[in-house]
Amino acid sequence: MTAIEALVAELGDGIVELHDISERYRTDWSGSSPTAPVALVRPRTTEQVSAALAICDRHGQTVVTQGGLTGLAGGAVPRPGDVALSLERMTGVDEIDPAAATMTVWAGTTLEAAQLAALDAGFELTYDLGARGTATVGGNVATNAGGNRVIRYGMTREHVLGLEGVLADGTVVSSLNKLLKNNAGYDLKQLFIGTEGTLGVVTRIVFRLRPAPASRTTALLACPDYDAVLSNLASFRRVPHLSAFEVMWPTYYDVIAERRGGVTPPIDIGAGRAAVVELSGDDPDGDLGLMESMIGQAIEQGTVTDAFLARSAADTEAIWAMREAGPTDGIVGLLHFDVGLPTGDIDRFVTTVEQRLAARWPDVVVYPFGHIADGNVHCNPTVGSDDPETVEQVDHVVYDTVAEFGGSVSAEHGIGTVKKPYLDRSRSATEIALMRRLKDALDPNGILNPGKVV
């Protein structure tokens, strides 16, 4: 019996599909190398995930795990011959424990659904990303997603108290810990977090929740230059309930206005930088006052030239819509980068990349924006072409510059296949060898997401 026959025999054709598999399962938001999986397995239970992996492991059948397919690194894209294991039927909140302030959620649940369920119970799931409506919490954990609130609450990793996962051989590791502090042996969940489905499949997650804040106070600041941005960041960082500090460069800011009919920038930033600042707290009036006074001081000091302070939910949405729009529509050959750098060096990095690309492609435009307080910039250029050779050349320029700046080729999106050739720009041969050693120990037959990360 082949692996596929065994899967059908064990799980049935309601779970295992072989024909007319939707194109949806062929690639992720990276659009990288669309490939049809040899079979699509959509289990409803952890036991079915376990059974599927045990069969694949026995047969040496490779498996790519899929969540919301919003990844930008190709980590969920099938390679020829892969079975696709989609967690999309394993959805919903298993439990919210108000006393422990935790929620236990199935991996296929969208982030937004989990956030709303937490809110309903008076809590907040405190990580957040633009793709919340489609991205699944399982994918967030597998990629250690970052997003807009890392400055206050950390990456997805910091939100995971426990999880249930399945190893390559089908072993179910149930570590559904709800305790904030637990040093009883190795912290096994780390094997599943941020390893992009190469060491195991996450099926269920215990997230830490926090009391929902009564209000968010958001402002958009026009800063004359990057030094002014850094000065404002230093002031706002001292506010303990600062929950976001995001920056947009003028190219990005302007293209949003041009390309997105609905978005009108409320203030002009000229050749400066736009910063989105958000406080989350329990004292809306106090926070409005604090924001006004901090902006007032910044204007006096010349680090802010104009500001728009949200005074309604619509204002807040308008600000975030700009930041989250992403200049992705209809720009030919727009490339996505997700690099990590020392915060102070980001603007210089952007300029360096721009100059180096312009030396070769004079029409290059870079649309940078990002979570600069966390040292993360999405430095997205277009040189007007998306042919693979050009893309590779641009990649080289960007990642070599990252290496020069001591940065990371991926701050939050992960490595997948897209950044795999450049992993050595951020990690040493010894580190990569140790990753392989871990991979060999946990997945000796190499069935889990082969060709990704290491």
Next chain:
Amino acid sequence: MTAIEALVAELGDGIVELHDISERYRTDWSGSSPTAPVALVRPRTTEQVSAALAICDRHGQTVVTQGGLTGLAGGAVPRPGDVALSLERMTGVDEIDPAAATMTVWAGTTLEAAQLAALDAGFELTYDLGARGTATVGGNVATNAGGNRVIRYGMTREHVLGLEGVLADGTVVSSLNKLLKNNAGYDLKQLFIGTEGTLGVVTRIVFRLRPAPASRTTALLACPDYDAVLSNLASFRRVPHLSAFEVMWPTYYDVIAERRGGVTPPIDIGAGRAAVVELSGDDPDGDLGLMESMIGQAIEQGTVTDAFLARSAADTEAIWAMREAGPTDGIVGLLHFDVGLPTGDIDRFVTTVEQRLAARWPDVVVYPFGHIADGNVHCNPTVGSDDPETVEQVDHVVYDTVAEFGGSVSAEHGIGTVKKPYLDRSRSATEIALMRRLKDALDPNGILNPGKVV
């Protein structure tokens, strides 16, 4: 050549001592099974650590790594035949990077020295423990130490951005990342954090720093009962700059007064519970006002019966001295437990343990205190005897009760040897098997801290 001869030949007798080894290296603060190591290796460099481990690995020579020897789980206590590898000569701050807000510190540095160096540069290293003067940062990382400020800043793990460590075979893994967000491949530092020296030896650490707060505002609250404690915790938790919330039970509170000449409790808690509350911020007057108003409200609601608000550094020290004293002096047979539990169940757990112990040892006294906001209580009993059989019987009662409550046998001290027999109360056979699999993959000859954790 034996392993010991090879160590002396390679490293010299200034680094490797065979005779007159001080008794200090025989046990840690647990006092567990004092054992002289067969040799004491005190390297000055990472290369020497690497050379020592490579030799030991080739010879199958077992090694116990030692830091400040303040552990309470026996993790740093030699077993017969072990070489002791002390990091105490690898001290000092390698670098403070103000722009990145990071410090790179050698593993043998005491926590206090690292904290003071950070403060000198205007930053705070935001984890803290009572043993700060002796405990080393390497030990803190190896045990994922917790302490007094977990409620705001998380465990030691959350403070580590990067590290340099040495594997059993002498491979130096240099992952001295300074970036807040870095998803470039597996997060290898997790292999060294909280694994108690069984997977590798930490030599250098990059810690995340935060701006030093301008002030700390501390209060001691008398709460009539545990429900009142929980109600106060719920209110204070909403203050984003709450940095500690610690609780002492009356037996603990009273014994401190009795046994520690210098400490006079400033308020009477009767049969209630004492809570230490601390805000760390930049607005001392505002925080004093906030604390006064919150205490005022709590008094009105009956959840606080009396309070002492620190108005000087001496006041603050007096409060913390009580909490950190620990009822350790001269109480015969006092046992230390470090259990994790759902916060809401801690008082019931304490009472249950007390009753179960009293059924057998009517004179039992339990001295509980701890970081209850994090679900961590040091539920320290004495039944008046420290003979090993009695200790084992008490351990069984406590850990079986922990298992019943769905708790963790170690919230912050680690497993070491002391809690190893009870690991199965908190972790499944599958989890323990996976820990062993990791151990075998990374330390195939089993030389690193054998007999500890798994």
